[in-house]
Structure formats: C-alpha cells, structure tokens
Amino acid sequence: MSEPLRIAIAGLGTVGAGIVKIVQQHGALLAARAGRSVEIVAISARSRTKDRGVDLAAYAWEDDPVALARRDDVDLLIEVMGGEDGPAKACVETALQNGKHVVTANKAMLAIHGQEMAIQAERAGVALRYEAAVAGGIPIVKALTEGLAANGITRVMGVMNGTCNYILTVMEETGASYNDVLKDAQDLGYAEADPAADVGGFDAAHKLSLLAATAFGAQVRFDNVVIEGIERITLADIENAADMGYRIKLLGVARMAQDGLEQRMQPCLVPAASPLGQLEGVSNMVVVEGDHVGQTVYQGPGAGEGPTASAVMADVVDIARGLVMPVFGQPADTLARPNASSAGSDARYYLRFSLSDQPGVLAELASILGRHDVSINRMRQYDHDGQAAPLVIVTHATGRPALDLALAEISALSACLAAPVALRIES
Amino acid sequence: MSEPLRIAIAGLGTVGAGIVKIVQQHGALLAARAGRSVEIVAISARSRTKDRGVDLAAYAWEDDPVALARRDDVDLLIEVMGGEDGPAKACVETALQNGKHVVTANKAMLAIHGQEMAIQAERAGVALRYEAAVAGGIPIVKALTEGLAANGITRVMGVMNGTCNYILTVMEETGASYNDVLKDAQDLGYAEADPAADVGGFDAAHKLSLLAATAFGAQVRFDNVVIEGIERITLADIENAADMGYRIKLLGVARMAQDGLEQRMQPCLVPAASPLGQLEGVSNMVVVEGDHVGQTVYQGPGAGEGPTASAVMADVVDIARGLVMPVFGQPADTLARPNASSAGSDARYYLRFSLSDQPGVLAELASILGRHDVSINRMRQYDHDGQAAPLVIVTHATGRPALDLALAEISALSACLAAPVALRIES
Numbered sequence: 001m002s003e004p005l006r007i008a009i010a011g012l013g014t015v016g017a018g019i020v021k022i023v024q025q026h027g028a029l030l031a032a033r034a035g036r037s038v039e040i041v042a043i044s045a046r047s048r049t050k051d052r053g054v055d056l057a058a059y060a061w062e063d064d065p066v067a068l069a070r071r072d073d074v075d076l077l078i079e080v081m082g083g084e085d086g087p088a089k090a091c092v093e094t095a096l097q098n099g100k101h102v103v104t105a106n107k108a109m110l111a112i113h114g115q116e117m118a119i120q121a122e123r124a125g126v127a128l129r130y131e132a133a134v135a136g137g138i139p140i141v142k143a144l145t146e147g148l149a150a151n152g153i154t155r156v157m158g159v160m161n162g163t164c165n166y167i168l169t170v171m172e173e174t175g176a177s178y179n180d181v182l183k184d185a186q187d188l189g190y191a192e193a194d195p196a197a198d199v200g201g202f203d204a205a206h207k208l209s210l211l212a213a214t215a216f217g218a219q220v221r222f223d224n225v226v227i228e229g230i231e232r233i234t235l236a237d238i239e240n241a242a243d244m245g246y247r248i249k250l251l252g253v254a255r256m257a258q259d260g261l262e263q264r265m266q267p268c269l270v271p272a273a274s275p276l277g278q279l280e281g282v283s284n285m286v287v288v289e290g291d292h293v294g295q296t297v298y299q300g301p302g303a304g305e306g307p308t309a310s311a312v313m314a315d316v317v318d319i320a321r322g323l324v325m326p327v328f329g330q331p332a333d334t335l336a337r338p339n340a341s342s343a344g345s346d347a348r349y350y351l352r353f354s355l356s357d358q359p360g361v362l363a364e365l366a367s368i369l370g371r372h373d374v375s376i377n378r379m380r381q382y383d384h385d386g387q388a389a390p391l392v393i394v395t396h397a398t399g400r401p402a403l404d405l406a407l408a409e410i411s412a413l414s415a416c417l418a419a420p421v422a423l424r425i426e427s
Numbered sequence: 428m429s430e431p432l433r434i435a436i437a438g439l440g441t442v443g444a445g446i447v448k449i450v451q452q453h454g455a456l457l458a459a460r461a462g463r464s465v466e467i468v469a470i471s472a473r474s475r476t477k478d479r480g481v482d483l484a485a486y487a488w489e490d491d492p493v494a495l496a497r498r499d500d501v502d503l504l505i506e507v508m509g510g511e512d513g514p515a516k517a518c519v520e521t522a523l524q525n526g527k528h529v530v531t532a533n534k535a536m537l538a539i540h541g542q543e544m545a546i547q548a549e550r551a552g553v554a555l556r557y558e559a560a561v562a563g564g565i566p567i568v569k570a571l572t573e574g575l576a577a578n579g580i581t582r583v584m585g586v587m588n589g590t591c592n593y594i595l596t597v598m599e600e601t602g603a604s605y606n607d608v609l610k611d612a613q614d615l616g617y618a619e620a621d622p623a624a625d626v627g628g629f630d631a632a633h634k635l636s637l638l639a640a641t642a643f644g645a646q647v648r649f650d651n652v653v654i655e656g657i658e659r660i661t662l663a664d665i666e667n668a669a670d671m672g673y674r675i676k677l678l679g680v681a682r683m684a685q686d687g688l689e690q691r692m693q694p695c696l697v698p699a700a701s702p703l704g705q706l707e708g709v710s711n712m713v714v715v716e717g718d719h720v721g722q723t724v725y726q727g728p729g730a731g732e733g734p735t736a737s738a739v740m741a742d743v744v745d746i747a748r749g750l751v752m753p754v755f756g757q758p759a760d761t762l763a764r765p766n767a768s769s770a771g772s773d774a775r776y777y778l779r780f781s782l783s784d785q786p787g788v789l790a791e792l793a794s795i796l797g798r799h800d801v802s803i804n805r806m807r808q809y810d811h812d813g814q815a816a817p818l819v820i821v822t823h824a825t826g827r828p829a830l831d832l833a834l835a836e837i838s839a840l841s842a843c844l845a846a847p848v849a850l851r852i853e854s
Contacts, residue, residue, distance in 0.1 A: 018719070021719075022577050022719055026577060026578075026579065029579060029644075030576070030577065032644065032757045032758075032761065033572075033576045033644075033756055033757055034576075035752075035753075035758075131574070137719075137720035137721065137723060138723055139569075139570050139573070139574025139575065139723075142566075142569060142570075142573060142574045143566050143569075143570075143574075145460075146566070146569060146573075146741060146744070146745060147558070147566025147569045147570075147738075147741050148566065148737065148741065149457070149460045149461075149740070149741050149744040149745075150449050150453060150457065150736070150737050150739075150740030150741055150743075150744060151453075151737055152453065152456060217456075217459065275705075275726060278702075278705050290737060291733075292445070292448075292449055292564075292733035292734070292736060292737040293564035293727065293728065293733060293734045293737035293738075294564065294727070294728050294731075294733060294734060295727065295728075296564060296565055296566075296725070296726065296727035296728075297724075297725070297726040297727060298723070298724070298725060298726075299702060299723065299724040299725075299726075300720065300721070300722065300723035300724060301720065301721050301722075301723075304721075306718075306719035306720060306721060307719070307720045307721060309577070309719060310575065310577050310578055310717060310719040310720035311574075311720075312577075313576070313577030314573060314574050314575065314576050314577055316577075317573070317576040317577060318573060318576075321750070321752055322749070322750075323748070323749075323750055325462075325748055326462075329460055330459045330460055331459075331462075334459065
C-alpha cells in the first residue's frame with residue numbers, strides 16, 4: 001500500500017463537517033477502496049471554536065485558507081467555503097500553484113473561473129475535480145466524463161435545484177400559491193431568506209454551465225446561459241399543464257446546435273409520465289442522451305451534508321487511486337470557446353395571456369401569432385370573473401425568436417393586461 | 428499524447444459490431460477524452476465472411492480467440508462472445524496470463540469465475556472490467572466502485588432484465604396473460620426462443636451477484652442467489668397489486684445482513700409511485716443506498732448494440748487513461764467469501780391462495796398463519812365462479828422461514844388447490 005494521501009479542508013460548514021465524518025467513520029473502507037489511507041492533516045474555517053459535532057483536535061488549524069493551501073504536508077485541498085471569488089478562489093489558485101490536487105463543491109467559482117483554473121491544474125499536472133458542484137450526491141460528472149465517454153452527447157438536461165422542485169411539487173399537491181409555499185419553505189429551512197439564487201435559476205444555471213462544458217467538450221460559458229426563474233409560475237399554470245399531461249419543472253437543458261451552444265435554465269413543461277415529470281420534492285435528476293447509449297437517467301439528493309460530502313470524497317478516492325485526468329474530460333487548452341446558439345432549437349410552447357374581456361381581442365392575438373408563423377395546436381379559455389380573461393395556448397413547434405416578436409406585439413395591445421407567460425415544452 | 432492503445436475484439440455479434448462502429452465513428456473523440464488514440468488491431472469471430480455492416484478489412488483476423496489473446500501487438504482484449512466457459516473463458520485467461528487488460532460483457536462467466544479471474548488480473552497488474560455485464564448502458568459498476576466509494580452501501584436493488592419488465596408491463600397495460608405476452612415478445616425478438624434464462628431470473632441473477640460483490644466488498648457468490656422467475660405471475664396478481672398501490676417487478680435485491688450476504692432475484696411488489704414502480708418497458712434501473720449519500724437511482728437501456736458497446740468502450744477509455752484498479756473495487760485477495768444470509772431480512776408479503784370454496788377453510792388457513800406468527804395486514808377474497816376461490820393476503824413484516832413453514836402446512840391442506848404464491852413487498 002502506498003503513502004497516505006494527506007488532505008486539507010478549507011471550510012467547515014455542513015459539507016466540511018460531513019467530510020470529516022466520512023473520513024473518521026470510513027477510514028478502513030476508504031483505504032481498502034483507494035489502495036492507500038486518506039488522512040486529514042489540516043483544516044481552516046472562520047471560527048475555530050464553533051461546535052460542529054466532530055472532533056477536530058487531531059488536525060492542524062490555519063486561520064487563513066490560503067496558508068492552508070500552501071502547507072508542505074498537504075497533497076490535496078478540499079475547498080468547501082463557497083463564493084465565486086474571495087478566499088475560495090485565492091485558496092484554490094494557491095493550491096494549484098503549489099502542485100496540490102483540488103476537490104471543490106463550488107459551482108459559482110467554477111462557472112466563472114473554471115476554464116482558467118482547469119488550464120492551471122493541467123499545467124501543474126494535478127487534478128481539479130467538482131463532482132459535488134453539480135447535482136449533489138449524484139455521480140453525474142463521472143457519468144459524463146467517464147461512464148459515457150464513448151458517446152457523442154446530444155442533449156443533457158436536468159432538474160438541479162431542489163428548492164424550486166420542492167416549491168413546484170408542493171404547489172401542485174396542496175393548491176397553494178407560489179408565495180405561500182416559498183414562505184413555508186423558508187420557515188422550514190428548505191429555502192434561503194434571500195431566495196433569488198434558487199428561485200431565480202442562477203444556482204442551477206451555474207451547474208448547467210459545468211454540465212454543458214463537460215458534456216460537449218467546450219469551455220464553460222455561464223455568461224451564455226439563458227436564465228429564467230420560477231417566480232411567475234402560478235398555480236393555474238401548474239393546473240393547466242397537468243390538464244394537458246405535463247408538469248412544470250425548472251429545467252436546465254444544454255445542446256450543441258449548428259450555430260453554438262444552447263444552454264437554458266428555465267421553467268419548462270415536461271411529459272408527466274417521463275422520468276423528469278415524475279420527479280418529486282427536493283430530489284435532483286439529470287437526463288443524458290448519447291448517440292450510442294441512448295437515454296440514461298440519474299436521480300438522487302442534490303444537496304445536504306451527506307450527499308455533498310459523499311461526492312467530494314468520491315473525487316478524493318479517485319485521486320488517491322492515481323486518477324488525474326483533464327478537468328472537463330478533455331485537455332482544457334484544446335476546448336473551443338463556444339458561442340451562444342442564437343435561436344436555440346424549435347419547440348412547442350405553452351402560452352398564458354391575461355386579456356381584457358372584450359370583443360375582437362382573440363382575433364387580434366391569433367392574427368399576430370399567425371403573422372409570425374406561430375401556429376396554434378391547442379387553445380383554452382378558462383372560466384373567469386372580473387376583467388382579466390385567462391387564455392392558454394399551446395403552439396406547434398416554433399422558433400423562440402419568432403415567438404418573442406409575436407409576444408412583444410401582443411404585449412403592446414391595450415387589451416393585454418399582463419406580460420404573457422411563455423414556457424417551453426421539452427419532450 | 429501517449430502511444431495508441433491497441434485493442435482486439437473477440438466476438439463480432441451485435442455488441443462486437445457496435446464496438447467497431449464506435450471506434451470508427453468516434454476515433455477523434457475517444458483520443459481527446461482518453462489522451463491517446465484507441466486502435467483496433469485484430470478481431471476474431473466464428474464466421475469471417477458474414478456481413479456485419481462494418482468494414483473489417485483493416486484488422487488482422489484470428490480464427491482462434493485464444494490466439495487473439497496471445498498476440499504481441501495487443502494491449503487490451505475485449506471479450507464479447509458470451510458463455511460462462513469454453514472459448515470466452517480460455518481467451519480471457521490467456522489474455523490475463525499474457526499481461527493484457529481485459530474488458531468483458533460476460534456476466535455468466537464473471538458470476539462463476541469472477542473471483543479467480545480478479546486474482547489473476549490483479550497479480551498481473553492489469554485491469555479486468557465489466558461495466559457492460561450489468562445493466563447494459565447504465566454506468567452502474569462505475570457508480571458503485573467510484574462514484575459512491577465514500578459510502579458504506581446498505582442496499583442495492585434493481586430491475587436488470589428488460590424482457591421480464593417488458594412482459595410484466597405489457598400484461599398490466601393490455602390485460603393479456605403471461606403466456607400470450609411471452610409469445611408476442613418472442614415473435615418481436617424481445618425474448619429468446621428458449622426464454623428460461625430471462626423469465627427464470629438466471630440472467631438477472633448473474634448481474635445481481637456482480638453488483639453485490641462490488642457493492643459489499645465480497646467475493647462473487649452467484650451460487651448463493653435465491654432465484655425465482657416470473658412464470659407464475661398471473662394477471663390477477665398484477666391487478667391485485669395495482670389495487671393496493673404496488674407494481675410487480677422481477678427485482679434483484681442485495682443487502683449485507685448480520686449472518687451473511689442476502690441476494691435475491693425474484694418477483695416483488697414495489698410501491699407504484701417509487702422510481703422502480705414507475706419503470707416501464709425494457710428499461711433497466713438500479714437503486715443504490717449508501718450511508719452518507721442516501722438513495723441514488725440509475726436508469727437506462729439494459730441491452731442492445733449501442734448501449735452495451737457504449738459501456739464496453741467506457742471501460743476501454745478508462746484503461747487508456749491509465750486507470751487500473753481492483754476488479755471489484757477492493758483487492759480481490761482481501762475479499763471475504765460471504766455466506767448466504769440464512770433468513771434474509773423481514774418483509775411484508777403478498778400471498779395468493781387458491782382454495783376450494785368450502786366452510787372452515789379460511790379459519791384453518793388463518794390459524795396456521797397465526798401459529799407461525801405471520802400476522803395479517805389485509806385480506807381480500809375475490810369474486811369467483813367455479814371451485815377455486817382466490818384469496819389474497821398481505822402480511823405484516825415477517826421472516827421468510829416462518830412464512831415458508833406456514834405455506835408448507837397450508838399447501839398440505841386438501842382444500843388448497845394450487846401451490847400458494849408468495850411475493851415479497853420491497854419498500
């Protein structure tokens with residue numbers, strides 16, 4: 001058996017404490033699987049005195065995570081502080097400069113700085129791994145870079161924010177409004193006091209940009225992700241979708257199109273009977289389509305102490321076994337910098353309008369859609385009292401640019417009482 | 428970039444041809460991902476002249492797969508001939524003796540000879556990999572040995588025979604009988620002319636024994652798998668199960684119990700709303716429970732040219748990248764040889780009896796169950812004409828040994844017109 005792998009942990013929040021627990025509980029198992037023991041040497045966090053429910057006495061302490069990343073007795077740095085810049089970035093860069101492997105759960109940092117960090121790691125001949133940054137405990141980065149390595153990937157999509165899926169699921173189950181469910185989720189600790197990163201889709205978009213880079217052999221382009229949150233989804237949308245055999249999910253989709261990389265994180269309708277449609281609660285799910293394997297589906301917990309620590313430690317075991325491979329599955333200096341696909345692929349859309357109940361409005365709306373070649377597959381006007389008549393239309397497959405032009409014209413009508421809602425149907 | 432990895436393929440059936448297609452189509456992609464090119468050097472199959480839809484002119488031909496395994500210009504042998512002994516075994520053993528890596532899709536061979544082959548491979552310092560042997564295109568061996576390596580696995584279970592799942596799904600959808608659906612499946616090519624390996628559970632049991640060894644760090648013990656096929660499942664069973672919120676699946680379950688390794692491949696009831704309960708058609712699904720990650724679920728195509736070739740080539744890419752790890756995730760010479768768990772874990776059971784319609788029978792049956800401490804949770808007697816009254820009982824959690832004693836006594840009653848059916852409810 002080889003020398004122990006000596007690790008340092010920067011950050012002792014929930015995930016950091018979970019990592020310590022795994023190393024302390026499963027020392028023998030990790031050694032048997034890795035072929036060498038994995039030893040925590042040093043740690044760093046904001047507070048040295050906080051009780052984290054684990055015994056830290058055996059580990060050296062550094063107040064400064066950058067000093068931790070410089071220690072001569074450390075082979076591998078685990079970064080679980082979070083934050084796209086600041087100490088997390090400084091400490092990862094220092095570790096790479098000093099020839100240490102890095103394992104991180106930091107999606108925001110990699111979504112912004114992933115390419116430069118990958119170059120740095122590969123030049124230094126060390127590993128930089130991020131299984132925990134995407135879909136928590138699900139080994140999806142490994143599936144993409146290794147398990148499906150013989151495939152050209154044609155599409156990767158997934159539900160990667162548990163908070164949003166929880167809110168949408170509970171709205172459907174209880175008939176409560178978005179705001180009520182969000183408030184409950186905050187009270188229960190499932191949603192942050194400032195929920196923007198979750199419900200606005202930004203957290204999940206970070207993950208999608210990493211998945212897309214990994215799947216398509218391209219540089220991370222978080223700046224090109226089309227992002228839309230779930231804030232405007234109403235109970236009526238959920239019910240209308242269910243009526244037609246769909247469910248609404250905050251869905252990330254990436255696809256390499258002719259004119260560039262399509263990356264979208266937005267609420268979509270998915271068939272209720274599909275794996276994505278059946279996903280309940282806080283679980284995450286990623287669907288990968290490869291040209292030889294077809295469709296494979298991966299489901300599991302997307303967050304939390306145990307799942308995230310499990311993913312971090314899987315990367316550590318790989319490194320202990322000697323696996324050092326390109327960060328995004330192919331050498332970073334060969335990855336193309338993709339443009340954003342301008343149009344994206346065609347799809348059917350669910351449209352909801354709020355119109356004043358007066359003669360001629362429907363004709364006007366239909367004629368605008370027709371002029372932009374958006375053709376109607378189904379239409380329902382729902383019962384209403386008061387002024388605003390809710391109208392739901394499902395289109396035939398159409399391009400988003402044409403649809404957006406049509407919606408802009410419709411929005412300008414005096415009879416259009418609120419901005420239309422347009423949700424893509426991803427089948 | 429390093430030297431090319433030179434591979435040989437033994438067997439050019441569907442899967443072998445699929446492998447050739449991937450290498451020919453994705454040469455550049457494989458090289459980018461593996462860091463070196465992957466080149467087919469030589470091939471062997473039964474017929475040299477058969478048209479397989481791929482151009483084989485560039486590859487050396489060997490009539491004898493053992494000679495293929497001995498060639499000096501080969502680094503890695505792919506065995507996709509099948510058969511637990513005979514040429515497949517001879518050629519794998521020869522390759523290992525000659526210091527060549529081996530990738531195989533041969534579940535039957537590894538279920539029987541896996542331990543000795545693992546010892547041989549590890550002594551030779553080469554890889555022996557079998558992702559394609561379990562659940563086709565789903566990278567589940569990788570998930571167990573690598574992605575979840577930081578977990579103690581508490582249970583692994585799955586639907587790993589597409590033919591059986593297809594038959595059970597179609598019976599439920601169409602209301603057709605087992606024999607009719609089996610015949611249709613044979614006509615459509617989904618089931619073999621001799622379906623015993625599929626519907627009898629043996630094929631899936633081979634896979635389960637490999638999963639169990641990998642999950643629990645134990646030697647493969649196919650001989651200890653409890654195997655029961657789906658031949659006795661009736662449409663009534665499926666409908667009764669659905670009535671109570673369950674679906675019937677040919678389910679493999681492995682769990683490390685106090686007294687040994689529990690391995691069962693048998694039809695079970697699973698909750699209809701669970702991922703396993705929602706699985707339709709020929710898809711495979713594996714559910715893994717780890718002590719830190721919780722439950723993760725893997726779904727995809729379990730057979731076929733593309734999926735199986737995808738799994739074979741993922742192993743090849745790993746080896747090209749330099750990954751050589753113990754065959755079952757831990758060194759084979761340290762793996763314990765587990766006993767079979769004698770009792771298995773307690774569970775609720777679905778029981779179906781066929782009783783002659785005469786006074787006192789029910790009381791007698793209930794009293795036998797009671798004497799063996801098998802208590803009744805639900806009971807339904809279904810409408811019937813003629814002599815045989817179908818009675819369905821769902822028990823509270825009970826041990827299988829006690830249940831078997833009770834069922835043996837009930838079977839001996841003159842009023843018991845057919846052997847009782849007992850299906851475990853796996854939740």
